[in-house]
Amino acid sequence: MTVPASDPKSVTGKPLAIAESVDVLVIGAGPAGLAAAIGAAARGFRVLLVDENPVPFKTMGDDVPLHFGRGMAASARNRNAMMEAVVASEPRIAEAFEAGVDLRLGTACWGLYANGPALGWMPGLVAGLANEDSSILVQAQHVILACGRRDMGLGFPGWEKPGVIGATAALNLATRYDAFGPRKVVILGSTTEALTTALALREAGVTIAAIVEQAAEPIGDADLLAKLSVGGTEILASHVVREATGRDGVEAALIATLDEEGRPVGEERAIACDGIVLAVGATPVVDLIDAAGGKVAFQAERSGYAPVLDASQRTSLAHVYAVGDCAGIWAAKTRDRAIAEAEAARAVAALGADIAGVQAAAPPAPGYDISAYRLAWVRASVVEARAEFHVCQCEEVTAREILEVRPPRYLDWQNERRNDRSLSALLGEGPPNPDQVKRLTRAGMGPCQGRRCREQVAALLALGAAQPLSAIPLAGYRAPVRPMALAMTTLVPEAPEQAEHWDTWFGMHAQWRPFWEVPARYTVAGNDASGPVASE
Amino acid sequence: MSGIKGASVVIVGGGVTGLSAGWWLARDGVDVLVLEKGLVGWEASGRNGGGCSHHHSPLFAEEQRLWPLMDELLGYPTEFRPERIRLAASEQQMALYGRALRNAERQGFQSDVLDLKQVKELVPLAGDSVVGGYHYRFGGHANPHRTLQGYAWAMQDHGGRILQHTTVTGFRGEGGRVIAVETDRGEIGCDNLVLAAGPQTGRLSAMLGQEVPVQSARCEMIVTEPLPLMPLGGVDGCGLYGRQTLRGNLAYGGGPHEWLAMAEEGTPAKPTAPLMLHMGKRLAQLLPKAAHARIIRSWAGVIENTPDGRPVIDRLASQANVVVATLSSVGFGLSPASGRAIRDLLVDGACGFADISTFSLARFSKLEPNWRELQGWQVTAAAEAVAA
Numbered sequence: 034m035t036v037p038a039s040d041p042k043s044v045t046g047k048p049l050a051i052a053e054s055v056d057v058l059v060i061g062a063g064p065a066g067l068a069a070a071i072g073a074a075a076r077g078f079r080v081l082l083v084d085e086n087p088v089p090f091k092t093m094g095d096d097v098p099l100h101f102g103r104g105m106a107a108s109a110r111n112r113n114a115m116m117e118a119v120v121a122s123e124p125r126i127a128e129a130f131e132a133g134v135d136l137r138l139g140t141a142c143w144g145l146y147a148n149g150p151a152l153g154w155m156p157g158l159v160a161g162l163a164n165e166d167s168s169i170l171v172q173a174q175h176v177i178l179a180c181g182r183r184d185m186g187l188g189f190p191g192w193e194k195p196g197v198i199g200a201t202a203a204l205n206l207a208t209r210y211d212a213f214g215p216r217k218v219v220i221l222g223s224t225t226e227a228l229t230t231a232l233a234l235r236e237a238g239v240t241i242a243a244i245v246e247q248a249a250e251p252i253g254d255a256d257l258l259a260k261l262s263v264g265g266t267e268i269l270a271s272h273v274v275r276e277a278t279g280r281d282g283v284e285a286a287l288i289a290t291l292d293e294e295g296r297p298v299g300e301e302r303a304i305a306c307d308g309i310v311l312a313v314g315a316t317p318v319v320d321l322i323d324a325a326g327g328k329v330a331f332q333a334e335r336s337g338y339a340p341v342l343d344a345s346q347r348t349s350l351a352h353v354y355a356v357g358d359c360a361g362i363w364a365a366k367t368r369d370r371a372i373a374e375a376e377a378a379r380a381v382a383a384l385g386a387d388i389a390g391v392q393a394a395a396p397p398a399p400g401y402d403i404s405a406y407r408l409a410w411v412r413a414s415v416v417e418a419r420a421e422f423h424v425c426q427c428e429e430v431t432a433r434e435i436l437e438v439r440p441p442r443y444l445d446w447q448n449e450r451r452n453d454r455s456l457s458a459l460l461g462e463g464p465p466n467p468d469q470v471k472r473l474t475r476a477g478m479g480p481c482q483g484r485r486c487r488e489q490v491a492a493l494l495a496l497g498a499a500q501p502l503s504a505i506p507l508a509g510y511r512a513p514v515r516p517m518a519l520a521m522t523t524l525v526p527e528a529p530e531q532a533e534h535w536d537t538w539f540g541m542h543a544q545w546r547p548f549w550e551v552p553a554r555y556t557v558a559g560n561d562a563s564g565p566v567a568s569e
Numbered sequence: 570m571s572g573i574k575g576a577s578v579v580i581v582g583g584g585v586t587g588l589s590a591g592w593w594l595a596r597d598g599v600d601v602l603v604l605e606k607g608l609v610g611w612e613a614s615g616r617n618g619g620g621c622s623h624h625h626s627p628l629f630a631e632e633q634r635l636w637p638l639m640d641e642l643l644g645y646p647t648e649f650r651p652e653r654i655r656l657a658a659s660e661q662q663m664a665l666y667g668r669a670l671r672n673a674e675r676q677g678f679q680s681d682v683l684d685l686k687q688v689k690e691l692v693p694l695a696g697d698s699v700v701g702g703y704h705y706r707f708g709g710h711a712n713p714h715r716t717l718q719g720y721a722w723a724m725q726d727h728g729g730r731i732l733q734h735t736t737v738t739g740f741r742g743e744g745g746r747v748i749a750v751e752t753d754r755g756e757i758g759c760d761n762l763v764l765a766a767g768p769q770t771g772r773l774s775a776m777l778g779q780e781v782p783v784q785s786a787r788c789e790m791i792v793t794e795p796l797p798l799m800p801l802g803g804v805d806g807c808g809l810y811g812r813q814t815l816r817g818n819l820a821y822g823g824g825p826h827e828w829l830a831m832a833e834e835g836t837p838a839k840p841t842a843p844l845m846l847h848m849g850k851r852l853a854q855l856l857p858k859a860a861h862a863r864i865i866r867s868w869a870g871v872i873e874n875t876p877d878g879r880p881v882i883d884r885l886a887s888q889a890n891v892v893v894a895t896l897s898s899v900g901f902g903l904s905p906a907s908g909r910a911i912r913d914l915l916v917d918g919a920c921g922f923a924d925i926s927t928f929s930l931a932r933f934s935k936l937e938p939n940w941r942e943l944q945g946w947q948v949t950a951a952a953e954a955v956a957a
Binding site for chain 2: 040440
């Protein structure tokens with residue numbers, strides 16, 4: 034019996050242009066990624082380690098991949114200097130080279146592709162990599178994600194001004210690039226992560242004017258707090274930033290005290306500074322794993338949405354591991370890189386052993402309720418703000434517009450009475466879904482890919498629905514997880530057989546036959562599918 | 570339990586076809602309830618190119634009549650904009666794309682043939698990478714997600730109800746009629762049932778004794794950052810469908826699909842494949858002056874096709890009070906008319922504004938049982954073990 038040919042318009046038989054194949058691809062050259070790459074090389078695997086640092090100056094200007102808030106010093110434009118600085122900032126980079134790791138800096142991973150219930154076309158694990166002038170597909174037997182952390186954005190009037198910066202971006206600029214612009218900063222948040230950032234910035238020569246904390250007491254490590262205090266940093270609990278003032282950038286943070294209900298009261302005070310560092314919530318980078326269809330869940334002890342892991346750091350995607358901050362952030366791990374390196378060692382030991390392991394042991398429970406803490410920040414700073422501002426800077430959407438599910442301004446339907454839909458009317462009985470709100474209001478749909486607003490939008494929905502953060506689904510990530518110019522896509526070749534059969538839609542002759550020519554009965558044998566076809 | 574005991578018409582599927590039908594019925598005062606396993610408009614209905622120019626369909630005339638009225642009829646913005654320009658990358662494409670002009674003309678709609686000079690005048694982002702095109706003086710495009718929500722809200726404004734996060738698990742019949750829908754939140758009584766469950770339509774209709782033949786596939790789209798608005802956003806071609814949205818983003822799709830085995834319940838993650846690259850390449854060919862624009866998202870949707878790719882809107886022979894509807898991967902643009910056709914079938918017994926006899930299930934009465942295999946619609950074997 035002959036097997037009929039597969040549908041020529043389908044992906045079947047259309048190979049992808051895989052430029053390189055490696056045993057192990059490690060994404061991110063921080064402590065965990067370096068340990069994983071060096072360890073895998075020691076086991077004899079061919080290892081490719083990529084890291085997007087140094088990020089091109091223009092990309093940083095777009096707040097990709099972190100909220101750089103235009104806090105880069107002018108030296109960040111010097112690509113060679115940045116490359117040298119990144120190499121010099123981390124002794125294990127040289128060790129990785131010596132261990133035979135193929136290490137490529139300035140190379141971002143914009144997509145990870147793995148077969149699953151709705152995708153069977155991949156020849157194995159495939160990753161898309163790009164630097165400033167090339168874009169390729171790489172196949173890997175194993176992928177170890179070591180993508181690090183990012184920060185929850187927190188808005189207030191003036192937060193779009195240059196100088197309002199995410200803590201992780203500030204830390205990278207100061208400690209990896211030696212190119213941090215601001216000289217005197219106010220830090221929002223007092224978690225151990227925030228205090229660690231403050232001390233690292235101080236070490237890099239930045240004056241830490243104040244730690245501003247909405248909670249009644251600072252919540253991070255007391256020793257770290259004491260170090261800052263001794264160094265002259267004001268510790269301001271029960272405070273919030275009311276506004277960032279300044280002409281072309283931040284010149285001062287206007288702060289006010291909070292009453293017992295978390296509402297700003299009393300006189301405002303200006304703290305002169307040229308930077309405001311957002312350190313209220315570090316969160317694992319889960320863009321690649323989520324876009325690839327891997328399981329991600331809200332895990333407070335891992336600081337938010339994090340991959341679901343087994344004890345060997347395996348994700349739900351076969352042969353994909355997560356290590357370091359992208360696998361979960363907690364205070365002890367922030368203070369001691371050996372914990373991240375131990376995760377890398379566990380992943381390396383598991384390479385090639387395909388037995389699904391036991392579930393990972395839970396990290397120590399955080400010393401505070403991260404959901405309540407982050408919601409309190411958003412309530413005090415965003416909901417209680419004295420003036421409207423754009424929570425989503427790209428699409429210019431305010432908190433009120435998000436909570437009222439307003440159509441975007443370009444439609445000019447703002448005053449239409451019938452459009453006055455509350456969040457609860459939209460939701461019905463289900464939990465609020467940020468993706469749904471995103472599509473209706475456009476919050477999070479801009480070129481920064483929701484990096485600055487997604488956690489705030491989730492928090493607003495949680496507040497609006499009186500639910501904890503864990504009840505709010507993750508707004509989905511989509512490839513490319515780094516914006517990619519159309520011109521760059523042309524650098525990856527297309528299989529000739531795919532180009533030959535490319536069609537607008539399914540390329541079915543019968544689908545587009547005008548209704549006056551459709552036969553009364555349809556059979557495959559009687560269907561004329563000869564000749565060229567173009568779907569409409 | 571949902572607390573809802575039943576409705577006169579229960580519609581299974583909160584996609585564009587089910588919601589439009591629900592809206593048309595609710596407007597007539599019919600007690601209607603839409604059951605949706607997830608969120609309304611969450612699947613392929615909310616993820617498509619938004620095109621509204623289906624000149625091959627018996628619903629075309631009604632599609633064209635209704636779209637310009639939809640904002641007013643629904644009371645919510647659909648972002649509908651009329652007309653479409655379709656550009657050709659080669660003389661062969663130019664010839665193939667000409668069918669639209671002939672089909673539409675026969676039905677009283679005009680198009681212009683454009684040479685390269687005219688293309689550049691009408692489409693600021695176009696360039697020498699195309700040979701010419703067509704300007705349809707009909708059709709257009711709308712925003713799928715906003716339109717879906719508009720249908721849902723407008724239906725609720727007329728008293729219709731929606732139950733989200735509710736999965737249908739079976740049906741209870743009596744005397745050749747379905748009298749109740751079984752769900753994971755309890756049983757819901759009905760006088761009439763509409764199955765408009767997209768890829769699930771095959772499985773659910775089989776439970777009622779007459780399977781609507783469908784096969785699922787994954788298709789993908791890309792979106793760029795916003796660009797300055799072109800005078801006419803409905804520009805596609807060069808192997809792509811799509812539009813510039815009113816916000817300015819370029820939203821386009823096209824290229825190979827992947828046939829999937831997705832008969833079971835549930836909504837697995839729908840990751841994309843690297844097809845984004847090859848869509849991007851064609852978009853840079855369609856609109857070369859946008860080659861600097863960055864892709865900021867891509868997405869995948871799972872949709873069903875019948876063996877001939879044409880809709881089914883028909884009553885089941887096996888159950889007197891059941892209407893089944895699948896638009897076979899081309900449902901969004903036709904939705905104002907398809908919902909009305911379903912309303913007509915239920916309320917009046919027959920579609921009053923168009924001859925939809927070619928949408929009958931009976932056309933598959935002689936269909937080969939192994940039609941999927943014969944057409945090559947096999948599921949691509951995963952090279953790797955399917956991930957958990």
